[in-house]
Amino acid sequence: MSNAYIDKFPAEAKVVKAAFYSSFLALALGGVFGVIQTLHRTDIYRFIDSADYYTVLTAHGVFMVITFTIFFLVGVFTWAVTTSLDRGVEDIRFTWSWVGLMTIGTVMAGVAILAGFVDSIDISASVLFTFYAPLQAHPLFYLGLVLFVVGTWVAGADWFRSWWAWKKENPDARIPLPTFMVLTTMIMWYIATMGVATSILVFLLPWSLGWIETVNPLLTRTLFWFFGHPVVYFWLMPAYLLWYTMLPKFAGGKLFSDPLARVGFVLFLLLSTPVGIHHQYLDPGIAEGFKFIAMTNTMFLLLPSFLTAFTVVASIEHGARQRGGTGYFSWLKSLPWRDPVFAGMALAGLLFAAAGFSGMVNAGMNINYLVHNSLWVVGHFHLTVGTAVALTFMAVSYWFIPQVTGKELWNRSVALIQVVLWFIGMTFMTNSMHRAGLIGMPRRTAEPQYTGFEFETAVGSVGELNAQIALGGVLLTLSLVLFFANIIGTAFGSRSDNLPDNGYAEALSGSDDAPRVLDNLKLWTAIAVVLVIIAYSLPLMSIVDRGGLFGPDITAFPANLESVRFLAFAVEHLGTAALESAGTLAWNTLPEVIR
Amino acid sequence: MSQATEEPEQLQEIGHDEYNPIGTLALIGLYFVILVLLWLFVYFVEFLGNDPTVIGAVLTMVGLQ
Amino acid sequence: MNIHTYEKVWLIAALLLIVGFIATITYGSVGLGIAMIDDSEETVEPSELDEDFGEPRVEHVGENEYEAYVIAQTFIFQPDPIEVPANSKVTFYVTSRDVIHSFSVVGTNINTMVIPGEVSTMTAEFDESGEYGIICNEYCGSFHHTMEGQLHVVPEDEFDMTELSVESDDEVELGNETTFNVAVENGMLDDLETTVTFEIGNETTEEEITVSGESTEETTFTVDSTELGEGDHDWTVTVDDYEESGTLTVVEDLEEEEENGGNNDE
Numbered sequence: 001m002s003n004a005y006i007d008k009f010p011a012e013a014k015v016v017k018a019a020f021y022s023s024f025l026a027l028a029l030g031g032v033f034g035v036i037q038t039l040h041r042t043d044i045y046r047f048i049d050s051a052d053y054y055t056v057l058t059a060h061g062v063f064m065v066i067t068f069t070i071f072f073l074v075g076v077f078t079w080a081v082t083t084s085l086d087r088g089v090e091d092i093r094f095t096w097s098w099v100g101l102m103t104i105g106t107v108m109a110g111v112a113i114l115a116g117f118v119d120s121i122d123i124s125a126s127v128l129f130t131f132y133a134p135l136q137a138h139p140l141f142y143l144g145l146v147l148f149v150v151g152t153w154v155a156g157a158d159w160f161r162s163w164w165a166w167k168k169e170n171p172d173a174r175i176p177l178p179t180f181m182v183l184t185t186m187i188m189w190y191i192a193t194m195g196v197a198t199s200i201l202v203f204l205l206p207w208s209l210g211w212i213e214t215v216n217p218l219l220t221r222t223l224f225w226f227f228g229h230p231v232v233y234f235w236l237m238p239a240y241l242l243w244y245t246m247l248p249k250f251a252g253g254k255l256f257s258d259p260l261a262r263v264g265f266v267l268f269l270l271l272s273t274p275v276g277i278h279h280q281y282l283d284p285g286i287a288e289g290f291k292f293i294a295m296t297n298t299m300f301l302l303l304p305s306f307l308t309a310f311t312v313v314a315s316i317e318h319g320a321r322q323r324g325g326t327g328y329f330s331w332l333k334s335l336p337w338r339d340p341v342f343a344g345m346a347l348a349g350l351l352f353a354a355a356g357f358s359g360m361v362n363a364g365m366n367i368n369y370l371v372h373n374s375l376w377v378v379g380h381f382h383l384t385v386g387t388a389v390a391l392t393f394m395a396v397s398y399w400f401i402p403q404v405t406g407k408e409l410w411n412r413s414v415a416l417i418q419v420v421l422w423f424i425g426m427t428f429m430t431n432s433m434h435r436a437g438l439i440g441m442p443r444r445t446a447e448p449q450y451t452g453f454e455f456e457t458a459v460g461s462v463g464e465l466n467a468q469i470a471l472g473g474v475l476l477t478l479s480l481v482l483f484f485a486n487i488i489g490t491a492f493g494s495r496s497d498n499l500p501d502n503g504y505a506e507a508l509s510g511s512d513d514a515p516r517v518l519d520n521l522k523l524w525t526a527i528a529v530v531l532v533i534i535a536y537s538l539p540l541m542s543i544v545d546r547g548g549l550f551g552p553d554i555t556a557f558p559a560n561l562e563s564v565r566f567l568a569f570a571v572e573h574l575g576t577a578a579l580e581s582a583g584t585l586a587w588n589t590l591p592e593v594i595r
Numbered sequence: 596m597s598q599a600t601e602e603p604e605q606l607q608e609i610g611h612d613e614y615n616p617i618g619t620l621a622l623i624g625l626y627f628v629i630l631v632l633l634w635l636f637v638y639f640v641e642f643l644g645n646d647p648t649v650i651g652a653v654l655t656m657v658g659l660q
Numbered sequence: 661m662n663i664h665t666y667e668k669v670w671l672i673a674a675l676l677l678i679v680g681f682i683a684t685i686t687y688g689s690v691g692l693g694i695a696m697i698d699d700s701e702e703t704v705e706p707s708e709l710d711e712d713f714g715e716p717r718v719e720h721v722g723e724n725e726y727e728a729y730v731i732a733q734t735f736i737f738q739p740d741p742i743e744v745p746a747n748s749k750v751t752f753y754v755t756s757r758d759v760i761h762s763f764s765v766v767g768t769n770i771n772t773m774v775i776p777g778e779v780s781t782m783t784a785e786f787d788e789s790g791e792y793g794i795i796c797n798e799y800c801g802s803f804h805h806t807m808e809g810q811l812h813v814v815p816e817d818e819f820d821m822t823e824l825s826v827e828s829d830d831e832v833e834l835g836n837e838t839t840f841n842v843a844v845e846n847g848m849l850d851d852l853e854t855t856v857t858f859e860i861g862n863e864t865t866e867e868e869i870t871v872s873g874e875s876t877e878e879t880t881f882t883v884d885s886t887e888l889g890e891g892d893h894d895w896t897v898t899v900d901d902y903e904e905s906g907t908l909t910v911v912e913d914l915e916e917e918e919e920n921g922g923n924n925d926e
Contacts, residue, residue, distance in 0.1 A: 050803075050805055051802035051803065053805075054799060054801075054802065054804070057799075126802075128799050132759075132760050132798075134758065134759045134760070134776065135759055135760075135799075135800075135801070216777070217759075217760055217775050217776055217777065218775050218777065218778060221760070221775070252604075252605055256616065256664075256667075257663070257664070257667070259661045260661075260663065260667070280773075281696060281697075282696075282697050282762075282771060282772050282773045282780075283697065283773045283775065283778075284697050284698070284699070284701065284772065284773065284774075284775055284778040284779060284780040284781070285699050285703070285775065285777075285778040286698065286699060287698050287699045288695070288696040288698045291696055291698075292689075295682070295685065296682060299678045299681055299682050300678060302674070302677075302678055303671075303674060303675070303678065306670070306671075306674035306677075307667075307671065307674070309623060309626070310616075310619060310623055310666075310667050310670045311667070313616070313619040313622060313623065314616035314619040314664075314666075314667070317616050317618045317619050318609060318614055318616070320618070321607075321609055321614065321618075322605050322606065322607055322608065322609050323604065323605060323606055324606040324607070325618075327618070328617060328618055328621040329618065329621060329622070331618045332618070353626060356630075357629075357630055357633050357634075360630070360634065360681060361634075361637055361638075363681070364638070364681060364684070364685045365685050365689070365696060366642075366685055366688045366689055366694040366696065367637070367638055367642045367685065367688070369642075369648065369649060369694075369769035369770070369771045370637075370641060370642045370645055370769055370771075372771055372773075372797075373762060373764070373771075373797040373798060374797065438637075438641055439767070440764070440766040440767050440768075440795075442764070442795055442797035443797065444797070444798070444799040444804070445797070445799075445804060445805045446804070446805040447805040447806075450793055450795060450808045451808070452793050452808055452809075452810050453766060453791070453792065453793030453808075453810070455766065455767075456767065508610075508611045508614065509611055509662070513661055513662065514661055515661055542699065546699065546703050546778075547703055547777050547778070551777055552703070552704075552705050552706055552707075552776060552777035553705055553706065553707045553708075554706055554707075554758070554776050554777070555758065557734070557758065557759050557801060558801075615664075615666065616664065616666055616667075617666070619666065620666040620669070620670070623670055627673055627677065630677060631677070631680075634680075634681065634684070638684055638688075642769065643688075643692070645767070645768060645769050646768065646769070646787075647765075647768050647769065647770060647784040647785055647786055647787075648692075648694055648768070648769040648770075648784065649694060649695055649696075649697075649769060649770060649782040649783065649784055650692075650693045650694060650695060650783050650784065650785065651693045651694075651695040651783070
């Protein structure tokens with residue numbers, strides 16, 4: 001009998017497994033659209049219309065950065081909370097309810113997007129991941145997103161519930177580090193999603209259903225970015241959690257400092273949200289002063305990442321030294337590079353260091369004129385979410401999947417090749433995207449060239465840049481194929497008793513060493529809310545004052561569709577029914593409560 | 596078949612007080628230098644060399660009067 | 661909480677780096693005068709741009725100073741091309757008639773989001789002549805990839821904002837006189853001294869005119885059809901590099917409809 005996660009938490013392992021498999025399905029779909037896109041845009045191989053490119057792009061974006069990342073992270077978070085508190089979830093039906101909500105949400109949004117390929121269905125949502133009004137998606141898309149986000153809220157409540165129950169039994173104990181990380185990340189997520197929830201529920205969904213005539217495009221855009229920057233930390237935090245709590249273990253060492261890991265997560269909670277305006281440096285209608293404040297906050301948000309870089313590398317080095325490593329640099333050779341889990345996560349971290357640089361440029365206010373909406377930005381986030389997050393998730397899956405299925409990994413060598421291929425593919429793709437961005441090549445367009453002018457490169461050529469992007473895309477696709485082969489191979493394997501123990505890395509400098517105030521989540525939440533209010537109240541008031549709550553007289557694109565009317569009727573009907581039944585329920589229960 | 600992660604072979608136990616992450620300091624020092632050089636290059640060569648650049652409209656408005 | 665000395669060193673270095681980045685950007689803003697797109701412009705109604713914003717156009721507003729009023733809409737920019745002289749300071753006012761676009765001059769740092777209801781304004785100096793592509797780099801619909809325009813910075817001595825238009829009859833009855841009304845519009849602030857050259861048949865007439873800044877000067881050429889004789893006669897009006905031309909037909913009897921002279925106005 002082994003001591004894997006599934007042995008201790010069989011019911012929870014099923015939830016985590018379901019979350020992982022859902023995320024892998026999204027990864028597969030996202031990957032298919034990714035390769036179609038990379039070959040089309042570089043004009044190497046095309047079989048779709050350029051007009052359909054944007055449907056492909058929407059699908060790639062939403063499946064990758066919403067479904068793949070978030071489904072995976074809810075799996076990791078469930079594992080982290082149950083493992084580190086050493087207790088199962090409070091109510092497994094409650095846990096399945098949020099898995100269900102997220103799944104229904106994904107299916108609705110996915111159907112709305114994919115229906116864009118079928119002309120005979122008048123449903124579409126080719127609005128890209130950012131869904132800027134006045135571009136309008138079918139209401140099904142917005143409803144799907146709402147259900148998905150509500151699912152994550154319920155998931156967060158589930159983890160908080162576990163922690164509260166645990167705290168009652170352990171009143172004086174420090175919050176175990178993985179749980180601490182989950183809770184701070186979720187508080188950040190609750191604050192951040194207020195922006196997108198307001199944008200969708202108050203403006204975009206009623207607008208798409210035809211209940212309100214117009215929206216203020218700058219307002220919904222600003223509310224999107226209120227959520228749009230912290231969402232990248234929502235993807236990144238689970239990767240950080242894995243780097244802090246798992247990578248030292250895989251390297252054969254211990255976490256260098258538990259207190260600094262907590263400091264890092266507290267800083268992310270405080271600073272992730274009041275920075276969204278740095279995505280709007282080039283927006284009219286927002287004063288330069290607000291942009292400067294957003295920049296200052298963004299620059300200081302680098303600090304927890306710099307801190308993480310040191311702490312994580314020092315933890316890895318600790319492993320290398322324990323394995324006999326010596327010297328200033330030669331200790332690197334003592335690391336377990338043949339282990340796909342370690343190698344994948346370490347390579348992900350290496351490319352994240354490169355992403356750090358392009359992120360600093362993105363954070364800069366006036367230099368944004370150079371890179372805004374260019375391929376540079378695409379290069380940047382393929383290093384962050386596309387590698388730091390995605391490669392870490394894939395690599396750690398080689399450890400997790402055996403833990404939650406109880407089956408041994410199908411093939412370690414294939415796994416090692418897979419993570420290395422991803423690293424090489426991303427290196428080709430992103431270095432050329434950064435360079436292409438510097439010469440002004442835009443993101444989010446179906447064509448590599450325009451008719452009236454040509455892009456000019458100082459070094460190399462446009463053809464070479466496109467070739468590198470396409471080559472990178474092909475290598476990434478190959479890497480995905482190997483990944484799925486391994487996951488499927490493992491899933492069809494048989495139960496094994498020879499699995500590594502479940503657990504996470506110990507710390508050299510433990511939580512006893514961390515000031516107790518770090519665990520005061522109420523305090524940090526309060527400060528985070530105050531910072532958000534300071535950063536956003538004046539800009540939002542100014543935007544509403546200028547353009548009005550519902551904006552100028554604008555027309556939705558594309559124009560309203562037939563099926564919307566049915567849905568509008570259905571939603572209205574259901575909404576009324578729900579309100580009625582809620583009212584009846586309240587009416588019936590109120591006397592009991594009073595009694 | 597081997598395991599996903601074999602227990603790394605550990606030769607020695609290094610405690611908190613006897614561990615100095617000098618390798619990390621060296622690596623991150625190198626990273627610092629690269630960051631500074633790249634920043635200077637991208638800001639002063641790529642960005643400022645990419646004229647024309649947007650300049651203060653306020654100055655122009657004054658000039659118009 | 662004890663923090664290892666090396667990590668303290670790194671924390672200080674990281675803070676210095678952060679402060680250094682902010683300092684560089686501040687130097688760009690304060691020292692070099694790089695301004696951000698901001699909220700200095702009044703909002704407009706996208707459905708009433710004619711009143712709120714006016715025609716897409718370039719205006720000469722001061723010595724070497726121009727203003728370009730640009731409207732972005734699916735999937736074009738107007739005016740296209742935008743023409744300005746070298747050695748000039750140009751302020752762009754850009755707004756959208758429909759969805760969110762961008763106005764990005766490729767290979768330069770002139771780049772802004774264009775949001776319906778808002779006007780993006782930015783000033784740039786063009787020291788040398790050249791041709792730039794303008795693209796929309798924010799997804800705006802199925803044909804987003806076709807949305808492009810041109811910015812032509814022409815050599816200073818080749819630049820003018822002259823517009824020539826000619827009104828004339830197509831047909832004239834033999835023996836009658838007909839007139840060619842020539843209007844020369846000068847969009848620049850300075851006076852324009854030039855020559856209007858009128859050619860018809862083998863005859864050439866020249867007239868020196870002075871068009872004051874931001875105004876239109878009209879002049880008339882009268883032709884006696886008897887001298888031309890029956891038949892088609894090609895004519896040309898030339899002012900600097902601008903040319904208008906057409907054909908005058910001299911007929912024996914004009915049809916019964918009176919005042920049927922179409923105009924040849926472009």
